[in-house]
Amino acid sequence: MNIRTRFAPSPTGYLHVGGARTALYAYLFAKKNGGQFLLRIEDTDQKRFVEGATESLMKSLKWLGLEWDEGPDINGPHAPYTQSSRTEKYLKAVNELMEKDAAYKCFCTQEELDEMRKRQEARHEAPMYDRRCLKLSKEEIENKIASQLPHVIRQKIPEGMLVIDDMIRGKVRFDSKTIDDQVLIKSDGFPTYHLANVVDDHDMEITHVIRGEEWLPSTPKHIWLYEAFGWTPPQYAHLSLLLNADKTKLSKRQGDVAVEEYIQKGYLQEAIINFIAFLGWHPGKGSEQEIYSMNELIETFSLEGVHKSGAIFNLEKLDWYNWQWRRRKFLEVVEKDPSQRTTLLLKECEPYLDSQFKNLGNGNAKQLLARAIETVEEKILQDPKPVNQYIGFYFTPPEFKPEVVYSEKMKVDSEIVKTLLPAAIAALSEISQENWSEEQVKLSLVGVVAALGLKNGQVFWPLRAILTGEQFSPGVFEVIWALGKEETLTRLKNVKI
RNA sequence: GGCGCCAUCGUCUAAUGGUUAGGACGCUACCCUUUCAAGGUGGAGAUAGGAGUUCAAUCCUCCUUGGUGCUACCA
Numbered sequence: 001m002n003i004r005t006r007f008a009p010s011p012t013g014y015l016h017v018g019g020a021r022t023a024l025y026a027y028l029f030a031k032k033n034g035g036q037f038l039l040r041i042e043d044t045d046q047k048r049f050v051e052g053a054t055e056s057l058m059k060s061l062k063w064l065g066l067e068w069d070e071g072p073d074i075n076g077p078h079a080p081y082t083q084s085s086r087t088e089k090y091l092k093a094v095n096e097l098m099e100k101d102a103a104y105k106c107f108c109t110q111e112e113l114d115e116m117r118k119r120q121e122a123r124h125e126a127p128m129y130d131r132r133c134l135k136l137s138k139e140e141i142e143n144k145i146a147s148q149l150p151h152v153i154r155q156k157i158p159e160g161m162l163v164i165d166d167m168i169r170g171k172v173r174f175d176s177k178t179i180d181d182q183v184l185i186k187s188d189g190f191p192t193y194h195l196a197n198v199v200d201d202h203d204m205e206i207t208h209v210i211r212g213e214e215w216l217p218s219t220p221k222h223i224w225l226y227e228a229f230g231w232t233p234p235q236y237a238h239l240s241l242l243l244n245a246d247k248t249k250l251s252k253r254q255g256d257v258a259v260e261e262y263i264q265k266g267y268l269q270e271a272i273i274n275f276i277a278f279l280g281w282h283p284g285k286g287s288e289q290e291i292y293s294m295n296e297l298i299e300t301f302s303l304e305g306v307h308k309s310g311a312i313f314n315l316e317k318l319d320w321y322n323w324q325w326r327r328r329k330f331l332e333v334v335e336k337d338p339s340q341r342t343t344l345l346l347k348e349c350e351p352y353l354d355s356q357f358k359n360l361g362n363g364n365a366k367q368l369l370a371r372a373i374e375t376v377e378e379k380i381l382q383d384p385k386p387v388n389q390y391i392g393f394y395f396t397p398p399e400f401k402p403e404v405v406y407s408e409k410m411k412v413d414s415e416i417v418k419t420l421l422p423a424a425i426a427a428l429s430e431i432s433q434e435n436w437s438e439e440q441v442k443l444s445l446v447g448v449v450a451a452l453g454l455k456n457g458q459v460f461w462p463l464r465a466i467l468t469g470e471q472f473s474p475g476v477f478e479v480i481w482a483l484g485k486e487e488t489l490t491r492l493k494n495v496k497i
Numbered sequence: 498g499g500c501g502c503c504a505u506c507g508u509c510u511a512a513u514g515g516u517u518a519g520g521a522c523g524c525u526a527c528c529c530u531u532u533c534a535a536g537g538u539g540g541a542g543a544u545a546g547g548a549g550u551u552c553a554a555u556c557c558u559c560c561u562u563g564g565u566g567c568u569a570c571c572a
Contacts, residue, residue, distance in 0.1 A: 044572085048571065121498080125498085126568070127568070178500045178568090179500085192571085193572050213565090214566055214567065217500070217566070217568075218567075248565080284511080285511095286520090287511080288520050307503095307510085310565070310566095312508060314508050314509065314523090321522090382535090457531095458532095462532090463532085464533080465532080473532090475531050475533090
């Protein structure tokens with residue numbers, strides 16, 4: 001069987017990360033099985049239509065590497081792939097349903113429906129359409145149509161139980177008594193999701209419907225529609241939701257939910273894919289591999305590995321994936337061509353560099369910047385945003401920060417700094433201008449360590465902290481060498497405890 | 498309210514009718530080190546509760562609890 005899946009978003013805004021995961025799973029399932037992945041735009045609700053949303057959706061999808069085989073922009077054998085251009089198909093389909101007595105016209109007004117619901121709620125009944133228009137006689141219907149009363153077309157839900165065999169959830173039972181006669185065609189002539197979805201999935205030969213859990217309760221309606229048409233329904237796989245930290249449905253209020261926003265923040269495509277793939281899926285077989293490329297995911301993916309429970313969208317893990325992928329891509333290039341190292345790192349930092357560092361020409365300052373960045377390579381690969389912290393002190397002397405200089409962990413207190421400073425100043429002063437090198441600085445400071453009987457860190461940490469004012473920075477020898485003898489001594493002498 | 502879905506460390510998850518319940522993120526201790534970071538070795542940390550089936554239940558069944566989704570002329 002040729003597997004065909006689809007992603008069918010509504011153009012109401014950006015691509016939501018939850019939608020991205022749904023699309024990813026549908027994509028992986030299709031590709032794993034050598035099938036096709038389609039994109040269909042479900043814009044049957046003009047009220048919610050947002051200008052540019054389709055383009056934005058497609059852009060994010062493409063950026064993620066989720067390319068479709070058929071879709072609104074490239075078309076295909078079942079074009080068009082935008083529902084608003086397919087209305088005749090739905091009208092034709094619904095006529096067929098009425099002929100088969102599986103649908104009927106309903107003339108109830110919004111007010112009538114509201115009132116009916118209110119009364120049902122007052123009696124603690126489930127709010128449901130009471131089928132009053134199903135009892136209309138032929139003449140009544142003709143009269144109402146003749147007087148041009150607006151109407152909708154409702155699905156006539158058959159009686160009985162229905163069991164859905166969901167690929168993720170197994171067998172799920174529904175009683176038709178609890179299911180409403182769904183509106184299929186709205187009074188504006190547009191279909192609702194339920195009709196359009198079924199007609200299109202059938203027409204586009206979709207074999208597996210992979211969609212969010214929110215559709216599970218309405219799946220019986222869809223299956224009954226397939227039955228009424230005499231079509232074979234697709235296989236269903238209902239995915240659990242992505243959640244906020246408090247386990248509510250992932251929402252904008254509690255953080256960013258648009259893929260676009262993560263792109264802007266500098267997350268790598270590979271990292272986002274890797275991360276969302278593992279939110280509710282695991283390769284199984286006791287595997288402990290965490291890093292998967294898209295190709296590896298395609299090879300490994302299966303619906304059996306998809307979880308039933310919702311997963312919290314945890315940014316800390318995303319950051320970690322992002323770091324792993326930045327590093328992996330960086331090393332791939334550098335291993336082939338080591339000369340690329342600095343260029344690549346500078347490129348990483350470029351967007352975050354303060355303007356004063358951007359146009360340094362090619363002189364000493366530029367080299368200094370390059371070296372500084374190289375020495376904090378790991379930090380840059382983890383997160384290039386604080387880059388200015390790692391280099392700013394070269395250009396602007398920092399204030400003395402006791403909270404950085406004194407460190408319980410490094411066993412550094414003010415007493416140590418008091419004895420250390422004069423010794424360090426004396427030792428560094430002895431190095432002649434010609435001999436001023438990183439190596440010489442190191443020798444000199446190692447001498448101080450020995451002379452004072454301290455641990456390495458007790459000397460190196462406070463000096464670096466005084467000179468840079470930063471928790472993290474390039475190494476102390478590098479810093480001293482680069483600042484130069486004069487500036488280093490000035491900074492050290494200026495310290496007042 | 499009705500109907501449905503879900504339930505292993507804080508988070509993502511692995512595992513099996515019999516395990517010291519494993520890994521990753523995060524947290525943390527120590528080691529290493531040219532500080533920090535990285536790296537290495539450890540640590541704390543979970544089967545929601547109650548019944549039942551069974552020699553044996555985290556795993557199967559039921560109930561409770563909690564969470565969540567749907568209940569529109571939205572998708």
